[in-house]
Amino acid sequence: MRFARFFxxxxxxxLPQSLAAAEQTGHRYTPKEQIVFxxxxxxAFDHSxxxxxxxxxxDGSSITEHxxxxxxxxxxxxxxxxxxxxxxxxxxxxxxxWMAGETGNKTATPVNLPxxxx
Amino acid sequence: MINGKLSLLLLTSIFTAQVSxxxxxxxxxxxxxxxxxxxxxxxxANQKGNNPGTTLGELRLNVLEEAARTWGDILNSNxxxxxxxxxxxxxCFANSATLGSAGSTGxxxxxxxxESDVAYHIALAESLNDSNLxxxxxxxxxRFNSKIDTNDPDCLGGGGFYYGLDGNAPDGTSAxxxxxxxxxxxxxxxxxxxxxxxxxxxxxxGFPDVFSRNLHDLDTNKSWxxxxxxxxxxxxxxxxxxVWQGAQVTADRAMYLGAAPELVINAPAGIAGTFAALLxxxxxxxxxxxxxxxxxxxxxxxxxxxxxxxxxxFSGKIILxxxxxxxxxxxxxxxxxxxTSSVGVIxxxxxxxxFPDMSGEISNQEITIPYVGVTEAVADDLRDNIGSVNVxxxxxxxxxxGENQGRVKMYAPAMLEEGSSVSHWSKTATPDLLMEPxxxxxxxxDVDLTAAAFRDIGWSxxxxxxxxxxxxxxxxx
Numbered sequence: 001m002r003f004a005r006f007f008x009x010x011x012x013x014x015l016p017q018s019l020a021a022a023e024q025t026g027h028r029y030t031p032k033e034q035i036v037f038x039x040x041x042x043x044a045f046d047h048s049x050x051x052x053x054x055x056x057x058x059d060g061s062s063i064t065e066h067x068x069x070x071x072x073x074x075x076x077x078x079x080x081x082x083x084x085x086x087x088x089x090x091x092x093x094x095x096x097x098w099m100a101g102e103t104g105n106k107t108a109t110p111v112n113l114p115x116x117x118x
Numbered sequence: 119m120i121n122g123k124l125s126l127l128l129l130t131s132i133f134t135a136q137v138s139x140x141x142x143x144x145x146x147x148x149x150x151x152x153x154x155x156x157x158x159x160x161x162x163a164n165q166k167g168n169n170p171g172t173t174l175g176e177l178r179l180n181v182l183e184e185a186a187r188t189w190g191d192i193l194n195s196n197x198x199x200x201x202x203x204x205x206x207x208x209x210c211f212a213n214s215a216t217l218g219s220a221g222s223t224g225x226x227x228x229x230x231x232x233e234s235d236v237a238y239h240i241a242l243a244e245s246l247n248d249s250n251l252x253x254x255x256x257x258x259x260x261r262f263n264s265k266i267d268t269n270d271p272d273c274l275g276g277g278g279f280y281y282g283l284d285g286n287a288p289d290g291t292s293a294x295x296x297x298x299x300x301x302x303x304x305x306x307x308x309x310x311x312x313x314x315x316x317x318x319x320x321x322x323x324g325f326p327d328v329f330s331r332n333l334h335d336l337d338t339n340k341s342w343x344x345x346x347x348x349x350x351x352x353x354x355x356x357x358x359x360x361v362w363q364g365a366q367v368t369a370d371r372a373m374y375l376g377a378a379p380e381l382v383i384n385a386p387a388g389i390a391g392t393f394a395a396l397l398x399x400x401x402x403x404x405x406x407x408x409x410x411x412x413x414x415x416x417x418x419x420x421x422x423x424x425x426x427x428x429x430x431x432f433s434g435k436i437i438l439x440x441x442x443x444x445x446x447x448x449x450x451x452x453x454x455x456x457x458t459s460s461v462g463v464i465x466x467x468x469x470x471x472x473f474p475d476m477s478g479e480i481s482n483q484e485i486t487i488p489y490v491g492v493t494e495a496v497a498d499d500l501r502d503n504i505g506s507v508n509v510x511x512x513x514x515x516x517x518x519x520g521e522n523q524g525r526v527k528m529y530a531p532a533m534l535e536e537g538s539s540v541s542h543w544s545k546t547a548t549p550d551l552l553m554e555p556x557x558x559x560x561x562x563x564d565v566d567l568t569a570a571a572f573r574d575i576g577w578s579x580x581x582x583x584x585x586x587x588x589x590x591x592x593x594x595x
Contacts, residue, residue, distance in 0.1 A: 029214065030211045030212065030214040035209070035211065035214065036209060037208075037216060038206075038207070038208050038209055038216070040206065041208055041219060041261075044219040044220075044221060044261070047312075047313060047314035047315075048314070048315070049313050049320045054322070056323070060228050061226065061227065061228040061229045062226065062227045062228060062322045062323040063224060063225075063226045063322055064224055064225050064226070064320070064321060064323075065224045065255075066221060066222065066223055066224050066225075068221075068259065069221075070221050070222070070311065071219040071220060071221035071259075071304075072220060072301060072304040072309065072539075073216065073218075073219040074216075074217045074218055074219065074297050074300065074301060074557070075214065075215065075216055076214060076215050076216075076274060076292055077213055077214040077215075078212075078213040078214070078274060078275050078290075081289075082275075082289045082290055083290075084275075084277070084289075084290065084291065084292045084293075085556070086217060086292070086297065086556060087556055088300060088301075088304075088555050088556075088557070089539050089555060090314060090539045091314065091539060094539070099214035100214075
């Protein structure tokens with residue numbers, strides 16, 4: 001068992017850590033240049049304020065309509081272990097870089113129970 | 119006796135009328151036979167889980183309704199919150215995809231029931247004002263990707279969405295429920311209404327919004343409300359100094375966050391002390407009660423930790439390695455545990471005053487020995503005393519993962535490409551929280567610390583774990 005684990009790992013030792021696990025299985029992330037988003041998703045990413053419509057009432061109250069902008073977008077990628085990883089962001093560049101495997105992820109770490117439960 | 123019962127009933131009805139659990143309703147905006155009305159069964163039997171639906175449309179609607187009910191049980195409002203939601207064809211590639219998006223449809227300011235000159239997300243504002251403020255419009259919009267379910271191997275592997283509500287998504291499927299729960303959290307108010315570039319406030323009236331007012335920078339000791347646009351730009355990239363300053367989150371944080379690791383140098387006396395450490399990310403690490411205590415060996419005398427280490431002298435010891443760009447911290451931990459029977463690993467930063475990068479895991483390996491990162495200064499002290507130094511890797515009795523100076527950290531990575539989104543908790547929070555930018559599968563029994571954050575921004579909230587009767591909501595505590 002230990003040897004099996006060792007040989008599974010030792011093939012990827014010299015690679016940058018962010019891509020090491022991918023190389024272990026021959027996995028490939030989506031090339032950055034291939035990643036495009038639909039207009040609706042582009043609108044959700046828009047945090048420029050250009051889509052906002054402001055209304056001020058006579059009593060001084062005000063309303064701002066977002067018109068589809070100011071959203072948060074969850075993207076997913078297939079990890080080298082066959083599991084789906086997710087990432088939520090307001091930034092289209094961040095989403096693209098993450099989908100292309102250029103930035104990392106973190107999975108749940110159950111080792112530490114909340115202090116209040118101890 | 120009868121009068122007493124009547125009085126109790128009247129009192130109950132008065133309190134109940136004042137505030138009640140929120141009704142959150144998904145508004146199906148899809149056309150015939152598509153999206154929420156899709157009459158087809160899912161392509162794979164393992165997509166259903168414990169969801170009682172049979173068609174894709176039913177399965178999807180059940181997930182939306184369950185997520186809406188979950189939030190409705192936490193938040194109080196007499197005004198119905200409507201989510202305008204569709205399933206549409208969004209981007210999908212062989213190994214990545216858009217899953218979905220959501221946001222509030224607007225913000226308001228200076229209505230009755232709201233603090234003056236503060237912008238509120240519309241659903242929260244309507245709850246506080248006790249009336250509908252946006253006519254026939256919905257309060258939240260959400261959109262999810264129907265392409266995921268097309269059984270196309272060139273679309274995220276073809277596994278489809280997992281529609282179960284039990285957190286048991288099979289490998290290769292995309293769990294929809296946690297994504298919806300997370301996205302609705304943003305739509306209900308867990309979102310900064312600031313320009314992503316200039317960081318100008320652009321909530322209603324140009325006023326600071328209720329979420330951003332709870333952001334505080336420990337380096338400048340200013341809240342976002344007190345900062346200039348330029349200062350907010352810097353603060354948005356200033357993790358770990360950007361924290362949540364609201365009182366409820368601060369009070370409740372120990373209910374949800376685990377203890378932070380620490381390195382205790384027991385000997386020699388000249389360098390003894392307790393030092394902060396950063397835990398590796400392997401989910402199977404075990405730090406037993408009392409910690410792991412051993413002498414320290416300098417692993418760099420035998421290599422950089424990225425290759426095979428087979429030294430008998432490592433057995434029973436804690437091994438110190440410098441950080442390296444050649445592999446993640448998990449690699450020396452793997453070799454140390456399974457090849458040399460070491461009991462722990464310390465990864466040393468090689469520059470600056472911070473911690474080494476402890477991200478990254480070894481797929482499908484079960485590393486159990488603790489491995490932690492320490493600053494260069496601490497590592498130098500250890501190296502200067504190899505042979506006599508004895509340490510304990512332990513959990514702090516007073517510090518929590520994901521906090522800084524007693525406040526919960528926000529996601530504000532310095533590298534722009536990692537996403538300068540301040541509308542999430544820091545990824546260093548452990549156990550993971552619902553509103554972190556990366557979603558796991560273990561943490562969705564409730565909405566955890568986000569309920570406290572919602573109270574901080576003004577929601578009337580049923581905090582999980584609090585002893586609070588249904589009729590004694592906010593205002594009667």
